[in-house]
Amino acid sequence: MQHISIDPSNVHPPTRDGSVEELSQSLPSAKASRTHPSKSGGENASIYFVGTATTILEWHGVRIMTDPNFLHAGDHVHLGPGVSSMRKTNPAVDLHDLPRIDLVLLSHYHGDHFDHHVEASLRRSLPIITTSHARSILTSKGTDSFTNIYDLEPFQQMMITIKADGYGPAKAPPALRVTGMPGKHVPVAKPIEKLNEFVGAIPPTNGWLLELGHGHDAGDFVPGYRIYITGDTLLVDELKEIPRRYGGPGKNIDLMLIHLGGTTVPHPSLSPFTLMVTMDAAQGVELMRLVKPEVTIPIHYDDYDVFASSLEEFKGAVEKAGFNGGGGGVVFLDRGEEYRFAVRQ
Template sequence: MQHISIDLSNLQPPTRDQPVAEVAESLPTATASKRHPSSPGGENASIYFVGTATTILEWQGIRIMTDPNFLHAGDHVHLGPGVSSTRKTNPAVDLHDLPRIDLVLLSHYHADHFDQHVEASLRRSLPIITTSHARSTLTSKGPESFTNIYDLEPFQQMMINIGSKSAGQSAPALRVTGMPGKHVPVAKPIEKLNELVGAIPPTNGWMLELGYAQNAGTFNVGYRIYISGDTLLVGDLKEIPRRYAEQNQKIDLMLVHLGGTTVPSPSLAPFTLMVTMDATQGVELMRLVKPDVTIPIHYDDYDVFASSLENFQAQVERAGLGGVVYLDRGEEYRFAVRE
């Protein structure tokens, strides 16, 4: 297990003369605040939905951002040889109106998850946990390289200390575990072609656990969040519920990437390839993982998305599944981290 430390007392707020985005004091007030659909109460943490796969989690004075993408409607991203996409929506907050971010979870190095303006604007020392492919890319840009990048393979773990503790006391901490993901269909010809042209990079999901570290070296989990990342419903994902069910570890929340991303464009069907879960696969993942609450993200922001949120809603209802919270951009989900 790897260890990094974030000492909030030593963090200096970015100044406006630095080429960084994080200059605001706080996030905008959420347009709506939602809670557990059946047992709300005791909320002490929140997830703010910016748009596409970008969320910002706040707990114990820190902010964790996932897959930062802050392009606007009409902006384009390059997704591989001959493949581009146009954004259809605006983010809930502009990149240069962000407050301080303490950690980024980057599922993979793709422009719709880490756009060119994000790459140019975030401070170079910002801790980023990602894939080995993304780490290699982000640390190989000479003077513009990011300097605090960590990579995790599936089921590798990293502890992040976010507060100090005195004798006999616990301190808030995070544990991040890499989760498997496949951004291309599991078919040898397709995988070999992708290796050759490098169109779709390797991707991770994450298990983010919020809890308290003890002096004895133990870690008591107070809340567990599974973030699927850009993956299809592949056999590797079956290992997730097996590992956590065996240890009776409940998954409190799942952030599921949907959209049925179809390249090079949904308009070119049937000569297309689906590279993220559609509504049907999203419902099957709910059945597989059995999270207490599910929040769909990454569902309508780009024109390569072919599977609508409405389709997912309808399939959830037909399947008789509950515990789904729907967030629009600018809304937040508040939850309780157990002590």
């Protein structure tokens, strides 16, 4: 198992042209702060929703960013041969106004998850956990390569210990365990899969299980909160392995960040000559039934014009399924809002 250490006391700007003197000390104040629908108290961690699939998690002084995309309304991304998409929204914070970032979880190498400004701007030593496909690209740029890239296959794990005062042999320090989770970004049909392999339009993708807890290493790690980040996936059979491994007392998933949108390529207006490559509202509800997270937060739902399944459709499907309230509830965040939660000690 790979193992790295993070020291949040180290001062380092997230972008190459940023300076320590100009480094923002914190994210903008959240427009609103949400907590568990039926339980609250003792919150010691938060997730800030930037937009698209970009979130920033803060715990024990560490900031973890998912799928950094900081383009603005009217900007375009390239999504494959002959396919582009226009962003319809603005991020809640600009790339060059970010505070220190300690780790990036990158589900796959696609412009709406790792845009060209992000790729050009992020500091080259920033630790990034991603797919083997993305790693091969980000480390193949000669002197401009990223230098701290790690890749995980489904159910492979990686430990990240956090340097903090007051911990030692008798008291386990805060730590993170990241597990690669399965995902399929193309429909499960042999002709389509073979065509995609040939043209390379849609790259391989991962989900993640991020566990926050305490431990010196993998042998004594005790998780205190589990977050499943789906990545850009459809509802495929491989996901059935998740509740087999993470379900039941002491193994449940506390929070699921679910990528929705019903992304349709090359564009929804070209139906019926299109493919859906991320979950729509109906598939999202079915995944909730399968995984049974304590709380679900939808992200990646309206930022680009290739998204065909709206957040309102998901809200309707959730209400029809009776998932609101208590365990299995849904928390809806707008860009610039945060969800606060408690990591068990």
